[in-house]
Amino acid sequence: MRLKTAPQGSALRASRIGVFAALYASTSFVPISMFIGAPSFLALNLIVTPAIAVLLPPIEALFASLFGGVIALYVAPMQAMFGPYTVLLPIAGATFGSLAYHRPKAGTYISALFLVGATSLYLVRNYPFPYFIMPHALAIFLVLASSFGLMTPAKVKIQIHTYISTMCEQGMMMIFAVYLLGLPWFAFPGIMPLMIYERVIGAIGSALVVIGLNRLIPAYFGASHSTSGTKK
Secondary structure (H helix, E strand, C coil): CCCCCCCCCHHHHHHHHHHHHHHHHHHCCCCEECCCCCCEEEHHHHHHHHHHHHCCHHHHHHHHHHHHHHHHHHHHHCCCCCCCHHHHHHHHHHHHHHHHHCCHHHHHHHHHHHHHHHHHHHHHHHCHHHHHHHHHHHHHHHHCCCCEEEEEEHHHHHHHHHHHHHHHHHHHHHCCCHCCCCCCCHHHHHHHHHHHHHHHHHHHHHHHHHHHHHHCCCHHHHHCCCCCCCCC
């Protein structure tokens, strides 16, 4: 049974922010992968970040990820591999991902610039192993291609953008791993399989969340979300 009515205006926006912040924080308790370089783990919340990016417009995505990240920092500190800086991971994934999806002109270039910057910073320190940034390079290609407004089936577009979002989150993680933790280049060949595994879970899992929520409660996202991804 679908929900046909939803709160309006500011109440709707506040509701969406609160719901996704709580969802992010609650999934922070569920580990899915170890984190090499710190006594921590990656949590199931990585499927929530891209869902926020696709379902919420940029300002809502920013606040939902900010509040969710701050709450998770305090209630599930075991997943905060970068201490307080960990909050920036969902912010990067949700905000840049939302800009790419909901602002297909300027937003796509902003997101692409972030990914280019993240990969460049990695290569400055870890140029002996450049292969680690291949998934990020694919995300850059996809985000730039999306700016042309090609006719793409809604489910495919959602999957493309959940991948872009999860790689933006990983891009921020990559910067912190190199510059905060100081992980050397020879650690990244071992990290790469885990990174790919985590990002596959993040992209596919969040796409299933988005498609399921759009079918179950379409009115809840109607004011801000277009499955065609063409909102200007």
